Amino acid sequence: MPIPLFDLSRQKKEQASLYESMKRAALEVLEHQEFILGREVEAFESEIVRRALQEPSSSSLNEEELSLVRKRAHAIGTSSGTDALLALLLAQDIGPGDAVITTPYTFFATAGCVHRVGAELLFCDIDPTTYLMDPEKLQKLLASLSPDAEGGLRTARGNRVKMIIPIHLFGVCCHMDAIMSLAWQYELMVIEDAAQVLGADYPSSDGPKKAGAIAPMSYFSFYPTKNLGAAGDAGLAVCQDAQLAQRVRLIRNHGMEERYYHKVVGGNFRLDALQAAILRARLPFLEKWNEKRRENAALYRAAFLQNGLLERIALPAEPWVQSGLKNHHLYHQYVIRILESAPSSSHAGLRERVIANFIKKKIGYAIYYPVPLHLQECFAYLGYMQGDFPHAESAAQETLALPIFPELHPEEIQEVVATIAQAMD
Ligand SMILES: Cc1ncc(COP(=O)(O)O)c(C=O)c1O
Numbered sequence: 001m002p003i004p005l006f007d008l009s010r011q012k013k014e015q016a017s018l019y020e021s022m023k024r025a026a027l028e029v030l031e032h033q034e035f036i037l038g039r040e041v042e043a044f045e046s047e048i049v050r051r052a053l054q055e056p057s058s059s060s061l062n063e064e065e066l067s068l069v070r071k072r073a074h075a076i077g078t079s080s081g082t083d084a085l086l087a088l089l090l091a092q093d094i095g096p097g098d099a100v101i102t103t104p105y106t107f108f109a110t111a112g113c114v115h116r117v118g119a120e121l122l123f124c125d126i127d128p129t130t131y132l133m134d135p136e137k138l139q140k141l142l143a144s145l146s147p148d149a150e151g152g153l154r155t156a157r158g159n160r161v162k163m164i165i166p167i168h169l170f171g172v173c174c175h176m177d178a179i180m181s182l183a184w185q186y187e188l189m190v191i192e193d194a195a196q197v198l199g200a201d202y203p204s205s206d207g208p209k210k211a212g213a214i215a216p217m218s219y220f221s222f223y224p225t226k227n228l229g230a231a232g233d234a235g236l237a238v239c240q241d242a243q244l245a246q247r248v249r250l251i252r253n254h255g256m257e258e259r260y261y262h263k264v265v266g267g268n269f270r271l272d273a274l275q276a277a278i279l280r281a282r283l284p285f286l287e288k289w290n291e292k293r294r295e296n297a298a299l300y301r302a303a304f305l306q307n308g309l310l311e312r313i314a315l316p317a318e319p320w321v322q323s324g325l326k327n328h329h330l331y332h333q334y335v336i337r338i339l340e341s342a343p344s345s346s347h348a349g350l351r352e353r354v355i356a357n358f359i360k361k362k363i364g365y366a367i368y369y370p371v372p373l374h375l376q377e378c379f380a381y382l383g384y385m386q387g388d389f390p391h392a393e394s395a396a397q398e399t400l401a402l403p404i405f406p407e408l409h410p411e412e413i414q415e416v417v418a419t420i421a422q423a424m425d
Contacts, residue, residue: 003403003412005364006225010407018285022231025277037077037253040276044283045075045236051283052228053238056201056208056325073213073238074245077271078252081195081221081235082109085165087269088191088217088237089117091247092163099159101141102193103133104373104384105392106167109221110193111373120159121382123374125389129317131335131399133166134391135178142186153186161186167193168211170368171227171293171330172319173202176214183215192218194238196332198228199290203323216240222279227293227332228286234275292406293331299410300334300402303417312339312424333368334404337395351400354423361419366401 012019029040053073078084094100099120102110114121124141127134145153145161153161164183166174176192183190194200194212198220202209212218220226222234237252239245250257251266297316304310314337320328338351358365372392374384386393402416 002362003364003408003415004405005366005401005403006405007407008224008229010405014407015285018282021281022278025281026231026274029273029277035273037270038273040273040280041077041271044271044276044280045077047280047283048236049073049075052199052286053210053213055213056210056327072240074240074242076237076239076245076248076252077276078219078235078237078269079271080233081219081223082113083252083267083269084219084221084235084237085110085113085191085193086116086267087248087251088219088239089113089119090251090264090266091244092189092217094119094162097159098162099155099157100163100165101138101161101188102165103167103392104375104389105131105369105395106169106193106373107195107369108373108376109195110165110167111379114165115379119162120155120157121373121379122155122161123384123389123392125391126395128391128395129314130172130319131169131395132172132174132319133164133179135175135182138164138179138182142182151187161188163189163191165191165193166215167195168197168200170316170335171197171200171332172317172328173197173200173211173214175319176202176209177205180215190215190217194218195221195223195235196226197330198226199286199327200330201320201323201325201327203320203325203328208323208325212238213240217244222275227290227330228279228282230275230282231278232272232275234271234279236271289406290327290330293404294329296404296406296408296413297329297331297334299413300404300417303414307417307421309417309421309424313337313420314339331404333366333401335368335399335401337398338400339398350424351398354400354420357419357423361415363416363419364403367396367399368401370396372396 094117096118099122100114101122101124103126104123105126111121125137148154166179168174192215197211200211202214218238220236222230237248252269255262255264255266318329
């Protein structure tokens, strides 16, 4: 039997009540016909703050402190995660003359938006075990830049470094304490790319926090394969500052509050009411789906151990497992690495052998991401070379994403691991 990488049809079959409530939600929108922004979007924005952006339950904050935190998260529904970032960059007037730091091992959207607003892209390599921005490399990068007369940092091209965009990849948060402290030291803005981590917990030094509520700004994606997926494209920008949130709202709608009076230049980054309604119906299931993903990850770990593969394959790291926080990893993707030191043939050859076996047995897989961003054709003008970010480059060559979606069956996990074991013989 084929094993898909991701399969929403199982959700439809196995969770009839969810699909009924999605249909009801969509029909209601067709009835009230408030298709753009309006009541559905507003309700979604407040529900998502309550359900996914407030402190984890084991928070050390008391009720009074919690209520302050809660007041600070402002959510703005957008047409996609990409558009949420674009709106945030425009709201902060990032443009020509500025530079933004991010990592080269991720989905294209982040770097694409920085380019589109006319700012310079500066890449920082990843930690080879977590695939996340490496704070030590970030520190070295910042220390290597030239201080200017106003106390800022300039790139070799003369642009002023303004912002860091750490990317919480595959379901786990970056080392935000270290990143935020560097940002504070160098007076840089931070936007969390939280596209893949809705609901994740992070053990910050001042108490547990939710992904997307750690830095002053963040954004999420509800692309259908995400842990919370819409029935199409949708996204969310999050700001802790009310005035900034108001500006993002303006920018989301061509800079107008009153129709046809434009205060600033924005775009059409609006969230459709139909998508908001679908997301509202799906949001209560997020916690359970994340739980299932973690259970599947535990089954993978046991199966790899049972098959004696733990010395040949690096399983996903769990950097915050010791915190005791439940959602320390959400397994948006389950990405293994075929280890360089593995005997027999080259490691790249070994990954190809595993893939060939997957294709034969119709097992779904993906390579996230085959070409690091600094080596993409469209960024050739930046002048980066092969070897500039070795950890991003080797991750692109050695990693493999396996099926992990909540409705995956335990026997299928056994089958995936057995197929990998065969390729390793
Ligand atoms: C890490 C990351 N950033 C940004 C995005 C962009 O989100 P969207 O596809 O909703 O525009 C995605 C989603 O695909 C992503 O995975």
